[in-house]
Amino acid sequence: MSERITMSHGAGGTIMQDLIKRYIVAHLGGSGVEVPLEALDDSAVVDEIVLKSDSHTVKPLFFPGGDIGRMAISGTVNDIAVMGADPIALAAGFILEEGFPIGEFEKIVSSMKETCKEAGVYVVTGDTKVVEKGALDKFVINTSGIGKRSEALESNIQVVKKYRPFNSRWLLDSNIREGDKLLVSGTVGDHGIAVLSFREGYGFDTEVKSDVAPLNKLAKRILMVGGIVKIKDPTRGGLSNALNEWSDKSKIGILIHEDAVPIGEGVRAACEMLGIDPLEVGNEGKLVIATVPGMAEQILDELKATPKGKSAAIIGEATHRFDGVVMETAIGGRRIVSAPAGDPVPRIC
Amino acid sequence: MSERITMSHGAGGTIMQDLIKRYIVAHLGGSGVEVPLEALDDSAVVDEIVLKSDSHTVKPLFFPGGDIGRMAISGTVNDIAVMGADPIALAAGFILEEGFPIGEFEKIVSSMKETCKEAGVYVVTGDTKVVEKGALDKFVINTSGIGKRSEALESNIQVVKKYRPFNSRWLLDSNIREGDKLLVSGTVGDHGIAVLSFREGYGFDTEVKSDVAPLNKLAKRILMVGGIVKIKDPTRGGLSNALNEWSDKSKIGILIHEDAVPIGEGVRAACEMLGIDPLEVGNEGKLVIATVPGMAEQILDELKATPKGKSAAIIGEATHRFDGVVMETAIGGRRIVSAPAGDPVPRIC
Numbered sequence: 001m002s003e004r005i006t007m008s009h010g011a012g013g014t015i016m017q018d019l020i021k022r023y024i025v026a027h028l029g030g031s032g033v034e035v036p037l038e039a040l041d042d043s044a045v046v047d048e049i050v051l052k053s054d055s056h057t058v059k060p061l062f063f064p065g066g067d068i069g070r071m072a073i074s075g076t077v078n079d080i081a082v083m084g085a086d087p088i089a090l091a092a093g094f095i096l097e098e099g100f101p102i103g104e105f106e107k108i109v110s111s112m113k114e115t116c117k118e119a120g121v122y123v124v125t126g127d128t129k130v131v132e133k134g135a136l137d138k139f140v141i142n143t144s145g146i147g148k149r150s151e152a153l154e155s156n157i158q159v160v161k162k163y164r165p166f167n168s169r170w171l172l173d174s175n176i177r178e179g180d181k182l183l184v185s186g187t188v189g190d191h192g193i194a195v196l197s198f199r200e201g202y203g204f205d206t207e208v209k210s211d212v213a214p215l216n217k218l219a220k221r222i223l224m225v226g227g228i229v230k231i232k233d234p235t236r237g238g239l240s241n242a243l244n245e246w247s248d249k250s251k252i253g254i255l256i257h258e259d260a261v262p263i264g265e266g267v268r269a270a271c272e273m274l275g276i277d278p279l280e281v282g283n284e285g286k287l288v289i290a291t292v293p294g295m296a297e298q299i300l301d302e303l304k305a306t307p308k309g310k311s312a313a314i315i316g317e318a319t320h321r322f323d324g325v326v327m328e329t330a331i332g333g334r335r336i337v338s339a340p341a342g343d344p345v346p347r348i349c
Numbered sequence: 350m351s352e353r354i355t356m357s358h359g360a361g362g363t364i365m366q367d368l369i370k371r372y373i374v375a376h377l378g379g380s381g382v383e384v385p386l387e388a389l390d391d392s393a394v395v396d397e398i399v400l401k402s403d404s405h406t407v408k409p410l411f412f413p414g415g416d417i418g419r420m421a422i423s424g425t426v427n428d429i430a431v432m433g434a435d436p437i438a439l440a441a442g443f444i445l446e447e448g449f450p451i452g453e454f455e456k457i458v459s460s461m462k463e464t465c466k467e468a469g470v471y472v473v474t475g476d477t478k479v480v481e482k483g484a485l486d487k488f489v490i491n492t493s494g495i496g497k498r499s500e501a502l503e504s505n506i507q508v509v510k511k512y513r514p515f516n517s518r519w520l521l522d523s524n525i526r527e528g529d530k531l532l533v534s535g536t537v538g539d540h541g542i543a544v545l546s547f548r549e550g551y552g553f554d555t556e557v558k559s560d561v562a563p564l565n566k567l568a569k570r571i572l573m574v575g576g577i578v579k580i581k582d583p584t585r586g587g588l589s590n591a592l593n594e595w596s597d598k599s600k601i602g603i604l605i606h607e608d609a610v611p612i613g614e615g616v617r618a619a620c621e622m623l624g625i626d627p628l629e630v631g632n633e634g635k636l637v638i639a640t641v642p643g644m645a646e647q648i649l650d651e652l653k654a655t656p657k658g659k660s661a662a663i664i665g666e667a668t669h670r671f672d673g674v675v676m677e678t679a680i681g682g683r684r685i686v687s688a689p690a691g692d693p694v695p696r697i698c
Binding site: 003004005006007008009010011016019020023024027028030031033036037043044046047049051052053054055056057059088089091092093094095096097098099100101102103105106109110112113116122123124125126127128129130131132134135136137140142144146148346347349 | 352353354355356357358359360365368369372373376377379380382385386392393395396398400401402403404405406408437438440441442443444445446447448449450451452454455458459461462465471472473474475476477478479480481483484485486489491493495497695696698
């Protein structure tokens with residue numbers, strides 16, 4: 001009863017998952033909708049509507065490569081897109097601290113607008129609350145959104161079915177099977193390291209920029225190629241957490257190759273200096289993609305043909321040879337990639 | 350540029366409306382959806398989906414008659430219901446302060462569950478963030494939700510059309526016409542006074558309890574009777590703000606009768622003592638209803654037959670004889686009921 005909330009309870013790893021399962025799903029689950037709360041997937045699906053909500057508490061509000069407004073749009077758009085849906089509308093809930101400069105507020109809203117344009121979606125409703133000075137660290141945004149089944153999802157699933165049985169109607173964490181290939185759309189760890197470095201003044205920020213971006217068009221483009229069984233945006237807890245969720249929910253082992261995972265030089269240097277695993281650092285503009293093996297190369301080519309996907313790589317595959325996530329290291333050894341307890345960088349989103 | 354956010358920017362009155370129009374709608378409007386952001390109605394409507402988002406920052410988290418969990422469900426359910434829709438799913442975004450007792454968190458989630466049961470709706474997705482101690486006053490929730498056109502709305506509109514032309518597909522603030530009767534479902538001001546009194550220790554709380562409740566079933570029940578052109582839940586800025594929004598968007602005068610507006614004794618006494626207008630105080634479990642004149646008595650009877658509507662009353666009518674909202678006072682005079690600059694009680698929702 002004297003247990004208290006810690007930063008780890010919001011850090012996207014196993015400690016957060018436990019809190020959600022024990023206190024949120026236990027009380028609020030049981031809806032019986034197509035993709036319910038207890039699936040703990042990227043979004044829910046109800047009556048063919050994809051629904052997602054995300055709060056943004058990133059600190060600072062403006063950082064190299066982005067700001068909280070760009071994040072607020074991208075995060076929700078991406079969570080809807082990775083289910084195989086087109087985002088059709090967003091809702092924005094602003095909470096402001098008394099005394100917050102209106103000029104900064106307008107900069108944030110203006111950044112939301114630009115990001116909406118990039119994604120091709122609108123904010124159609126919202127809510128504004130103000131709390132007294134000292135009751136909030138400046139500003140938070142919640143963005144929720146709805147999406148509808150993408151036509152590209154239908155054609156994608158037809159391609160999957162040429163290769164193997166597939167009875168899921170959506171792209172779910174539980175869809176991965178033996179032999180499926182795993183790709184990332186670019187370098188990992190950029191967002192978390194950019195925010196951390198800028199916030200703490202480490203100076204890596206001269207080279208590391210956040211990747212925050214809406215990825216719905218990229219997701220749709222690769223769905224048009226076909227053969228994809230799941231996409232995920234590896235935010236809090238990074239690639240490690242995303243892969244462990246897949247392994248857990250699909251009940252299959254995942255093998256990744258250390259050499260194959262693209263990591264920028266600045267991120268690598270910062271992570272080494274700070275003793276952080278770049279695989280556990282959150283991203284805001286990357287996709288992890290699972291495809292049937294026969295389509296992996298075509299998906300890779302399609303990714304590489306885009307600016308956001310130019311550093312894409314095939315990083316591993318699903319296998320029944322073991323449980324959990326294992327990484328084949330550069331020197332030929334193997335190590336377990338555990339689900340992180342939480343993202344090593346706090347308040348990155 | 351040196352302008353800063355004040356508590357009034359979140360208090361539901363004209364100052365908030367100005368902020369929203371100048372900085373939010375100006376940038377984010379233009380979607381072209383059926384009921385867009387710029388309508389500033391209770392919810393948006395996109396592709397037949399009603400969408401709403403609401404953040405809750407009420408202080409304290411537990412108060413006489415309710416808590417933030419009950420509010421978080423009721424507020425969003427009500428905003429969807431008043432458009433003429435059945436809520437079909439909710440999304441909950443939690444932001445917690447480091448150090449918040451998990452026992453209290455569970456009490457709140459458990460209250461959400463009970464309120465969901467009462468409303469007949471589920472939370473199907475969510476998000477959990479934690480900020481460091483001092484960066485938030487304990488806890489806030491954002492609840493967003495989606496609804497679908499209620500069958501009761503169709504039958505209701507058929508009844509309206511027996512009395513006059515009606516070309517709106519939803520219950521909108523702009524639907525009110527000459528002669529329409531205005532009702533409230535019960536006493537006004539209870540929620541704001543209950544929270545204020547309990548928070549400041551005025552002692553009125555022994556008699557005044559918040560009315561916070563989901564009203565979707567009540568709204569549906571009166572829609573089944575028919576003849577309703579708009580329903581609204583008069584939250585921040587109270588009845589005054591709700592009526593001024595109707596007057597403004599429907600471009601019609603509104604006359605209300607002071608004697609007819611139900612106000613509890615405790616609220617009346619507290620408002621007199623504190624110099625607050627009870628019509629400007631927020632409610633969380635009341636409906637204001639506009640009906641064609643021929644159906645007002647039947648709607649009143651239906652309301653009075655329910656526990657939540659037992660103090661319902663016809664309080665006025667729409668008229669072209671003047672602009673704005675005017676109140677006929679108990680002693681026979683008339684005074685203008687201006688749109689409040691903001692709710693006189695801060696952080697009630």
